[in-house]
Amino acid sequence: MEMSGGSRLDPYVDRYAARTHGMTTSEIRALFAVANRPEIISMGGGSPNVSALPLEALGEMTAKLIAERGAQALQYMGGQGDSRLRELICGVMALEGIDASPDDVVVTVGSQQALDVVSRIFLDPGDVVIAEAPSYVGALGTFTQYQADVVHVAMDDAGLVPSALRDAIARIGREGRRAKFLYTVPNYHNPAGITLVESRRDEILEICAEAGLLVLEDNPYGLLGFDGPPLPALRSRVSEGVIYLGSFSKIFASGVRVGWVLAPPGVKEKLVMASEATTLCPVALSQYVVAEFLAHHPWQEQVKVFRELYRARRDACLDALAASFPAGSSWTHPTGGFYIWVTLPEGVDAKAMLPRAIQGRVAYVPGVGFYADGQGRRNLRLAYSLPEPDRIREGVRRLAGVLAEELEIAATFGTTSSGAAHE
Amino acid sequence: MSDLGHVLVLAGGVSFEREVSLSSGRRVSDALTHLGVEVELVDIDAYLLPRLTSDPPAAVFLAVHGVEGEDGALRDALDVAGVPYVGATGSAARLAFDKAIAKAVVARAGVRTPPSVALQHAAFRDLGGAVLLERVVGRLGLPLVVKPARGGSALGVSVVREAADLPQAMVNCYSYDSVALLERHVSGTELAVSVIDTGDGPVALPAVEIAPVTGTFDYAARYTAGMTEYHAPARLDNELATAAAEMAVTAHRALGLRDLSRTDLIVTAGGTIEYLETNVSPGMTATSLLPLAAAAAGIDLGTLCRDLLQRAVTRGVSTPGAPA
Numbered sequence: 001m002e003m004s005g006g007s008r009l010d011p012y013v014d015r016y017a018a019r020t021h022g023m024t025t026s027e028i029r030a031l032f033a034v035a036n037r038p039e040i041i042s043m044g045g046g047s048p049n050v051s052a053l054p055l056e057a058l059g060e061m062t063a064k065l066i067a068e069r070g071a072q073a074l075q076y077m078g079g080q081g082d083s084r085l086r087e088l089i090c091g092v093m094a095l096e097g098i099d100a101s102p103d104d105v106v107v108t109v110g111s112q113q114a115l116d117v118v119s120r121i122f123l124d125p126g127d128v129v130i131a132e133a134p135s136y137v138g139a140l141g142t143f144t145q146y147q148a149d150v151v152h153v154a155m156d157d158a159g160l161v162p163s164a165l166r167d168a169i170a171r172i173g174r175e176g177r178r179a180k181f182l183y184t185v186p187n188y189h190n191p192a193g194i195t196l197v198e199s200r201r202d203e204i205l206e207i208c209a210e211a212g213l214l215v216l217e218d219n220p221y222g223l224l225g226f227d228g229p230p231l232p233a234l235r236s237r238v239s240e241g242v243i244y245l246g247s248f249s250k251i252f253a254s255g256v257r258v259g260w261v262l263a264p265p266g267v268k269e270k271l272v273m274a275s276e277a278t279t280l281c282p283v284a285l286s287q288y289v290v291a292e293f294l295a296h297h298p299w300q301e302q303v304k305v306f307r308e309l310y311r312a313r314r315d316a317c318l319d320a321l322a323a324s325f326p327a328g329s330s331w332t333h334p335t336g337g338f339y340i341w342v343t344l345p346e347g348v349d350a351k352a353m354l355p356r357a358i359q360g361r362v363a364y365v366p367g368v369g370f371y372a373d374g375q376g377r378r379n380l381r382l383a384y385s386l387p388e389p390d391r392i393r394e395g396v397r398r399l400a401g402v403l404a405e406e407l408e409i410a411a412t413f414g415t416t417s418s419g420a421a422h423e
Numbered sequence: 424m425s426d427l428g429h430v431l432v433l434a435g436g437v438s439f440e441r442e443v444s445l446s447s448g449r450r451v452s453d454a455l456t457h458l459g460v461e462v463e464l465v466d467i468d469a470y471l472l473p474r475l476t477s478d479p480p481a482a483v484f485l486a487v488h489g490v491e492g493e494d495g496a497l498r499d500a501l502d503v504a505g506v507p508y509v510g511a512t513g514s515a516a517r518l519a520f521d522k523a524i525a526k527a528v529v530a531r532a533g534v535r536t537p538p539s540v541a542l543q544h545a546a547f548r549d550l551g552g553a554v555l556l557e558r559v560v561g562r563l564g565l566p567l568v569v570k571p572a573r574g575g576s577a578l579g580v581s582v583v584r585e586a587a588d589l590p591q592a593m594v595n596c597y598s599y600d601s602v603a604l605l606e607r608h609v610s611g612t613e614l615a616v617s618v619i620d621t622g623d624g625p626v627a628l629p630a631v632e633i634a635p636v637t638g639t640f641d642y643a644a645r646y647t648a649g650m651t652e653y654h655a656p657a658r659l660d661n662e663l664a665t666a667a668a669e670m671a672v673t674a675h676r677a678l679g680l681r682d683l684s685r686t687d688l689i690v691t692a693g694g695t696i697e698y699l700e701t702n703v704s705p706g707m708t709a710t711s712l713l714p715l716a717a718a719a720a721g722i723d724l725g726t727l728c729r730d731l732l733q734r735a736v737t738r739g740v741s742t743p744g745a746p747a
């Protein structure tokens with residue numbers, strides 16, 4: 001193979017769309033490829049603890065489903081999703097105070113596809129999306145692929161700060177730009193582990209309504225609170241102006257890839273068309289499995305099992321952090337969900353520290369990935385959902401050792417870094 | 424079918440180059456399968472040694488990069504297990520894998536290499552980070568390349584153009600390895616010269632010229648097709664091409680390597696060639712340099728790997744800890 005004219009090893013390189021230009025492999029992907037090895041205690045990915053499901057019963061249920069209704073479950077279906085499942089989804093949302101019609105629900109391939117279709121129908125290149133600081137990395141990736149600009153708004157321990165939201169909207173307006181929606185995870189935030197307090201919820205909705213800003217409420221963890229009944233969703237307070245995203249990934253199983261959107265009727269029509277263009281229909285077999293689980297299994301009891309399991313893991317993680325992390329670090333205290341957001345002492349860069357952590361056989365997600373603007377260098381996300389409590393304690397202990405070494409290196413070279421915690 | 428017998432391609436492991444290694448391993452394994460070789464792709468984990476004992480292969484091809492594949496330990500373990508393998512012995516791999524040591528060994532053989540210092544973190548801690556860095560910059564000048572002494576795929580490597588960026592580059596580097604190599608940056612044309620030895624002594628394949636689109640041959644530029652333009656053979660006059668080939672063969676010999684290696688060089692605007700490093704387990708992915716060089720020489724990758732495996736079988740087991 002003579003290549004004296006030069007080859008870039010990809011004959012299509014000049015044909016890709018502009019939106020692919022950021023799609024390169026990266027060091028961080030290389031590091032995560034190692035993090036999944038069993039030798040490493042990974043508190044990186046937010047994986048649900050699916051081994052706590054009644055797997056044998058689910059196996060029988062699925063076998064019966066295919067034997068008795070395989071002709072439907074293995075066939076195409078309507079793009080909006082199975083009508084029986086949509087009815088059952090309304091029952092799930094009712095637990096968070098939402099009064100919805102199955103007609104306004106669109107089933108999607110996980111709520112990640114919901115993010116994609118919502119972005120597709122609303123975002124033109126250069127549009128602005130307002131999001132919490134930090135925000136879910138998967139949503140940021142989707143907004144970026146639609147060439148939107150993300151403007152972050154501060155959170156404090158009570159969630160999104162209303163005055164900061166007002167300021168951001170005003171600033172975007174002054175710049176002559178147009179914000180299309182506020183993307184928010186109000187409950188047990190990913191990655192911050194923070195919940196928007198009740199007293200701010202109406203105010204946030206009012207600010208957005210005044211500004212003509214849609215609210216994209218992403219609520220995969222809403223039923224996984226450790227203290228008391230589920231918090232009423234933003235969508236439960238208003239019937240217009242909010243597009244609600246739900247998911248079975250965290251309350252049932254992430255591998256079925258079933259999520260949904262609840263949207264006002266006009267929006268819903270466009271979502272169905274956009275979704276059909278992507279997948280024709282959501283996965284029929286998965287929808288049937290979820291519907292059977294909701295209809296015939298004590299699924300709310302299963303959610304209780306998950307809650308207790310995650311509570312024990314959160315406690316293990318918080319206890320270990322308190323016991324071993326150095327002065328100058330701080331972390332959030334989630335009341336539900338999967339994540340603790342850690343702020344490291346001044347001068348430590350969590351992304352730069354990751355190779356050392358992996359050599360120390362522990363993994364996390366560096367904070368910078370949760371911002372579109374380079375903040376978060378001092379932050380990292382710990383997901384406590386998957387490892388056993390003892391492994392979590394050991395993982396945090398290892399991480400504290402890694403951090404001590406990194407602090408020593410940072411002290412030697414006098415590095416400083418910018419980037420705030422959740423404010 | 425091949426008469427080579429059952430062979431294993433080892434790939435993966437817990438190194439930072441796990442993903443690259445798996446990709447290399449699959450490519451080698453596919454190429455061998457295509458030739459009818461009975462081959463199996465195996466990860467490096469606690470099951471490996473028992474497996475080598477219970478079902479010993481005729482030989483092993485190491486597509487393992489980074490610490491596990493190149494620091495010599497796995498090669499020593501294969502010697503102990505009594506399994507022949509393709510490539511350098513453990514002790515030779517250790518020499519080559521440490522860039523600071525390799526530079527010294529190769530320089531002794533008369534090869535030019537940019538001036539550099541290799542420093543443990545403890546040196547900075549004990550002597551004062553800021554003062555020592557200042558002296559290093561004073562001596563070597565800017566820009567500087569900061570790289571982990573042991574590691575590959577440009578992980579942890581920074582090109583530092585301003586002194587103010589040096590402290591963070593040091594922190595990034597020490598996260599990968601306890602020894603940092605600070606090397607004077609030499610600008611010019613980057614070359615990779617692969618060397619193979621299928622029994623008649625080490626021979627250089629055509630040099631591959633590397634022209635990253637962004638100007639920096641970092642991790643993304645190495646493994647994202649489209650981000651780097653390669654010229655094989657490199658656009659060099661005959662004299663420079665011969666000099667580059669000789670330099671790679673000299674490095675291969677000086678480091679006591681076997682079978683295959685890849686040496687990275689820079690040709691300056693003034694026409695001098697500087698040695699950077701040698702890899703004992705070169706990448707074999709779709710964007711890797713040795714396969715490009717082999718293709719430019721009209722050598723089929725599968726045939727090359729099969730011949731090297733055959734050579735390993737003929738050579739037999741190395742004595743554990745044998746000198747390079």
